[in-house]
Amino acid sequence: MGNGDAGTRPIAGPGAALLFRNALERPGAPPGSRAVHQGAFMIASALRAAGIPVVWADFCVSSWSREDIRGLAARARGVNLIGLTLYDSYFERAKALLGVLRSATDAYIAVGGMMPTRSPLETFVHLPEADFVVRGAGEEIVPRLMVLLGGRGRSEGLAPDQLSRLGALEGLLFAGGGMRLGAAPEKILRPEDPDAAPLDFELLEAEHVASGIELCLSRGCGYGCLFCTSTDKGLFAGVSPRRFSEILGAYGRRLEKIFGGFSRVPGAAFGIGFYDDDFLGDPARAWRILRVIRKSPFFLRFFQASVSSFFRRGARGLALEETLLDELCPEVLEPKFGRVEKTGWHQVYLGTESFCDAELERLGKAHRGAQTRQLVEALSRRGVRQAHHFIASNVRTTPRDVEDSLESIVSLSQRCGPAFGVLEPVIAHLKSFPLTPSYEGLARRGLIAQVRLRGRLALKGFPEYDYPLVDHDEPVDERVAAFARGLDGVAPVDWPEQLARWRSRSGANALS
Ligand code: B12
Ligand code: SF4
Structure with a gap:
């Protein structure tokens, strides 16, 4: 158990909160690649800053077992709030898990994250296992909720003054003691000042940082892709480069402490990855962050960004942000200490989604194939290894669209070599979530x-x-549907073979 664990201590004062260290953990992820989910990290950091202990649950919600629960029940004594990040993708498994936790503990249960933020009422109605449904930034509300609960468990119920303080919160629904309460449920909480949010690196141990750290220091983007479930579309906000410097310093100090000295820190632990929706959402800010990394002992392991964000609109149309690209240099990208394993290593994850213009338009993407090709060439020239997200099909994908994408992938691989890559396993089918x-x-x-x-x-x-x-x-088209089924879960994909197979199966009238 890491620092901050309440362990089996009795509830004192503010009680303790149990959070899932990484509800999305890749099943079977080896120790050392056990990243802490950023949402949970932010909430845990805010709780500890408020003096509230945190207990971690260490298993993946989509594959939990009875054994996980047994292990947890012993450690959860003293906990009076269990907080879970809820996604549509694992709703059924999460509901069953919360049902078991509800009967095994006296803790209140709160859910937040994508599904409660987008569909609070539906979550509230269909998940009676949860006492609280929260919209938006958990780091803003969970500490306040804990203070308000004052260490009480569910069986004690809430006193009238607690209920009235609950009603004064925002972005929250509550059910308990035979009543239902909505505290400005129409609001989505957003961090008031991203620089003010604490990040507590004492929460991390060697197994969470041995392969580097994954951060999410901005939310949102400047786009409006039609399939996207983010509630921060068009609303970019992130920590300042100055605050980023402080964060790096704090992480460095933690590494020294964990490994017993700077020289003992494994080289890979200096890698910083950004899972931001669009790391380049503000290109000037991104450039300054890259400059900070360049001058530090750290290196950029990866970032996630939109294709369009590499371009700016000038007098002659769209032009690549060359100054930004120039910053993707060895001084930023290469590990500065020790030997670091680079197999399967991608440095830029791109929201390319398709290589075919008709599809890009259908998906509401802001870029087109011409920009993708230009960017792939520019990045590949610099040796930057790319993983392009590719959604191989949607309902209206035509055979012509499939052929366009396959041809582009094969030709980009041939022209640009191993720096160009499609993220695997490929996303065989789009998922159109409700309300998109x-x-x-x-x-x-x-x-x-x-x-x-x-x-x-x-x-x-x-x-x-x-x-x-x-x-x-x-897909409506049966040939496209068969193609997508054939790609589902396949890794590695042999793209020239996919193209050859597609052409031979489709025959002369394939593109009708
Ligand atoms: C990083 C990431 C991953 C990483 C996680 C690695 C890691 N170390 O964390 C990996 C690659 C493992 C991953 C895997 C998957 N992912 Co993923 N992932 C993401 C991504 C890009 C970022 C998540 C993140 O860190 N956000 C940043 C934090 C700060 O924001 P947040 O999570 O929303 O948390 C804040 C609030 O929501 C709130 N909050 C969150 N939890 C809670 C809990 C409580 C109690 C409260 C009160 C508040 C609260 O407070 C937080 C802090 O402000 C999201 C997209 C996105 N933008 O969220 C997709 C996303 C979550 N993934 C998604 C999916 C589908 C998957 C997979 C199922 C894909 C697959 N088919 O394999 C797998 C899951 C595998 C599994 N075993 O179950 C979908 C979920 C879609 C849905 N609506 O259900 C998303 C939304 C992408 C998308 N639009 O398709 N993923
Ligand atoms: S760029 Fe990414 S986060 Fe922004 S709307 Fe498109 S898919 Fe969503």
Whole structure:
């Protein structure tokens, strides 16, 4: 158990919160690659800054077992709030897990994250296992909630003054003691000042940092892709380069402490990865952050960004941000100490999504194939290893679109060599989640039955809260559907072979 664990101490004062260290952990992830989920890290940091102990649950929500629960129940004594990040993708497993935790503990249960933020009422109705449904930034609300609960467990109930303080919070729904309460549930909490949010590196141990650290220091982007579930679309905000310097310093001090001296820190631990929606959302800020990394003992392991953010609009149309690209140099990208294993290593994750213009338009992406090609060449010339997100199909993908994308991938691989790569396993099918323009567009076109569901959450007599649990979008065209099925879960993909197979199977009338 790491620092900050309340362990089996009895509840004192503010109680303790149990959070999932990484609810999305890749099943079977080896020690050393056990990154802490950024949302949980931020909430835990804010709790500790408020003097509230944190206990970690260390398993993946989509594959939890009874054994995990047994291990947890002993450690969860003293905990009076369990907080879980909830995604549509694992709703059923999360619901079952919370049901078990509810009967095994006296802790209140709070859910936050993507699904509660986007669909609070549906979450509230279909997840009675949760006492609190929270929208937006958990680091803003969970510490306040803990103070308000004052160490009490669920069986004690809330006193009238606690209920009235609860009602004064924002972005929250509560059910308990036979009552339901909405505290400005129409609001989504956003960090007031990103620089003010604490990040407590004492929460990290060797196994979380041995392969470097994954941070998320900005949210949002300047785009509006039609399938995207982010509630921060068009709302970019991130920590300043000055604050980033402080964060690096704090991380460095923690590394020294964990490994017993600077010279003993493994080279890979100096790697910094950014899972931000769009690390380049503010190019001038990104450039300054890269300058900070250049002058430090750290190196940039990876960042995630939009293709369009590498370009700026000038008098002669779109031009690559050369000064930004120049900063992707060995002094920033290469480890500065020790031997670091680089197999399967990508330095830039790109939201390319498709290599075909008709598809890019359909997905609402801001870039087109011409920009992708220009960018791939510029990055490959600099030896920057890319992983392009590729959504191989959607409901309306045509055979011509498939061929366009396959041809582009093969030709880019041939021209640009190993620096160019498509992220694997490939995303074989788009998922149109409820409330996205993509989902609503399919409903308008009479194509909603193509959105294949794992199930539908429904409450008798209240159809307004029906909620589809989306599995994937099934292409209308049978040849495209077969192509997507063939790609599902495949890694590594042999792209020239995929193209040859597609052409031979499709025959002369494939592109009709
Ligand atoms: C990084 C990431 C991963 C990483 C996680 C690595 C890591 N170290 O954390 C990896 C690669 C492992 C991963 C895997 C998967 N991912 Co992923 N991932 C993301 C990504 C890009 C960022 C998540 C993140 O760190 N956000 C930053 C933090 C700060 O924000 P946050 O999580 O929203 O948390 C804040 C608030 O929401 C809130 N909050 C969060 N939790 C809680 C809890 C409580 C109690 C409260 C009150 C508040 C609260 O407070 C937090 C701090 O402000 C998101 C996209 C996104 N923008 O969220 C997709 C995303 C979460 N992933 C997604 C999916 C589908 C998956 C996979 C299932 C994909 C797959 N088919 O394999 C797998 C899961 C595998 C599994 N075993 O289950 C989807 C979920 C879609 C959905 N609606 O369900 C997303 C949204 C991407 C997308 N749009 O498709 N993923
Ligand atoms: S750029 Fe990324 S985060 Fe922004 S709207 Fe598109 S998919 Fe969503």
